[in-house]
Amino acid sequence: MSKPLILVTNDDGITAKGIASLVEAVREIGDLVIIAPDKPQSGMGHAITVNNLLRLFKSDQYPGTVCYSCSGTPVDCVKLAIYHVMHRKPDLIVSGVNHGSNASTNVLYSGTMSAAVEGALEGIPSIGFSLLDFEPDADFEASKKIIREVVLNVLEKKMPENICLNVNIPKGKYEDLKGTKICRQARAFWEDKFDCRKDQFGRDYFWLTGEFKDYDGGEDTDIWALNNNYVSIVPVQYDLTAYNAFSHLNNWKNK
Amino acid sequence: MSKPLILVTNDDGITAKGIASLVEAVREIGDLVIIAPDKPQSGMGHAITVNNLLRLFKSDQYPGTVCYSCSGTPVDCVKLAIYHVMHRKPDLIVSGVNHGSNASTNVLYSGTMSAAVEGALEGIPSIGFSLLDFEPDADFEASKKIIREVVLNVLEKKMPENICLNVNIPKGKYEDLKGTKICRQARAFWEDKFDCRKDQFGRDYFWLTGEFKDYDGGEDTDIWALNNNYVSIVPVQYDLTAYNAFSHLNNWKNK
Numbered sequence: 001m002s003k004p005l006i007l008v009t010n011d012d013g014i015t016a017k018g019i020a021s022l023v024e025a026v027r028e029i030g031d032l033v034i035i036a037p038d039k040p041q042s043g044m045g046h047a048i049t050v051n052n053l054l055r056l057f058k059s060d061q062y063p064g065t066v067c068y069s070c071s072g073t074p075v076d077c078v079k080l081a082i083y084h085v086m087h088r089k090p091d092l093i094v095s096g097v098n099h100g101s102n103a104s105t106n107v108l109y110s111g112t113m114s115a116a117v118e119g120a121l122e123g124i125p126s127i128g129f130s131l132l133d134f135e136p137d138a139d140f141e142a143s144k145k146i147i148r149e150v151v152l153n154v155l156e157k158k159m160p161e162n163i164c165l166n167v168n169i170p171k172g173k174y175e176d177l178k179g180t181k182i183c184r185q186a187r188a189f190w191e192d193k194f195d196c197r198k199d200q201f202g203r204d205y206f207w208l209t210g211e212f213k214d215y216d217g218g219e220d221t222d223i224w225a226l227n228n229n230y231v232s233i234v235p236v237q238y239d240l241t242a243y244n245a246f247s248h249l250n251n252w253k254n255k
Numbered sequence: 256m257s258k259p260l261i262l263v264t265n266d267d268g269i270t271a272k273g274i275a276s277l278v279e280a281v282r283e284i285g286d287l288v289i290i291a292p293d294k295p296q297s298g299m300g301h302a303i304t305v306n307n308l309l310r311l312f313k314s315d316q317y318p319g320t321v322c323y324s325c326s327g328t329p330v331d332c333v334k335l336a337i338y339h340v341m342h343r344k345p346d347l348i349v350s351g352v353n354h355g356s357n358a359s360t361n362v363l364y365s366g367t368m369s370a371a372v373e374g375a376l377e378g379i380p381s382i383g384f385s386l387l388d389f390e391p392d393a394d395f396e397a398s399k400k401i402i403r404e405v406v407l408n409v410l411e412k413k414m415p416e417n418i419c420l421n422v423n424i425p426k427g428k429y430e431d432l433k434g435t436k437i438c439r440q441a442r443a444f445w446e447d448k449f450d451c452r453k454d455q456f457g458r459d460y461f462w463l464t465g466e467f468k469d470y471d472g473g474e475d476t477d478i479w480a481l482n483n484n485y486v487s488i489v490p491v492q493y494d495l496t497a498y499n500a501f502s503h504l505n506n507w508k509n510k
Contacts, residue, residue, distance in 0.1 A: 045301030046363045054449075054461040079463065083447045105376060107495055108301045121360060121444055153507045160500040182504045184496040189376055192338045206309040208334065235500035240362055241439040245415040245490035249437045252408045
């Protein structure tokens, strides 16, 4: 029986330790096609490159795989992989491992997760992995074990249709993790702050900073799971329709 | 009674005819703060600028308003407006008018709609408007009437919490529009194609193109409404949790 074809991507760029760890984790499970950004693309959300050209560069970063870096966003990488490089849909897409959390509403800003959402739009089982550690040399040993468990579950038991998975992993040793929890996205939000500085000409420029605040408190959320040392798995859908708002809106007077 | 404070943004850039038309449409209704990208930012989705600095430029594009152009994405514009320029939340955010459709799954790629989703995350009533005409000199006369109707509904009857609206308007005269319909997001997707060209050094580069295909067929979708000359209004939520996948996933064996 032939091995599954697995597309690997990320948003921290093709040389990040996170994607190297992801490649190691799934290398034995499938045949790998790796297409990842040639530079960091954190916070790119579901951006695609429509007003500029795209470049694709053959890479020998991961011997024994089909490997390219790409000038575009994570979603561009998925589109180029399917419609230009492979000319078929892979059996699985894995994205990450992101250096830093993509829990709660971070799913909207995350390039790592948007690659997985794009996979779901294509009807491909897709998983985004993130480790709660921003450090470039973060320890991904526990993540690798979790990745293999989740990937084998997806390949053996299939994914429900039209969704992807947002998997976030606490820092620390595998032995210390309490387990995995299927969760909902917490009601938590960025309280933004802009750090205003002056350039060498005395002109203002800004850096986006801020604090992520949990307004939820539920024990069924990803934030709760992570705070309590569980791996959180949130099933993510791309139908954004707020069905429960229909009755309110149908009472409006419009043309 | 003081007028409502309305934040206006878009993704086609501050000089686009679409945002000029939006400003005209809401000018009488509220006090306006306009912060929009200094260049086209179509397809930027929910991208934010985290690996680069942001610039804000005072503009006299729209006299009688507080107006800035911004070097960042539509979501950056919303964040800068709330946390740096206004130091308060506006009573309403309007985004657009986008030159081209943002119906169905285009909501995910759209900078126009991501600005509205960011507003919803902040608990602010927010509306994205799009006209089904890509032309730079598209006719926004009917759009302006629709905008006023929808905005007055939102201000008078309030929005359900935690959602924003995705309003798409067919091309043509106001008199020819059949009315508005509250819709769900159609199951329609891009079938991508990459146009591969050679640069002056003989190296490949790519343009993302493709065709948008409706796989839905339902008569309650935004695509159906637009095809039948109705204005489509889809309530959009930011909780991406796929609650109906929980039972399947809870049967998995994990750590």
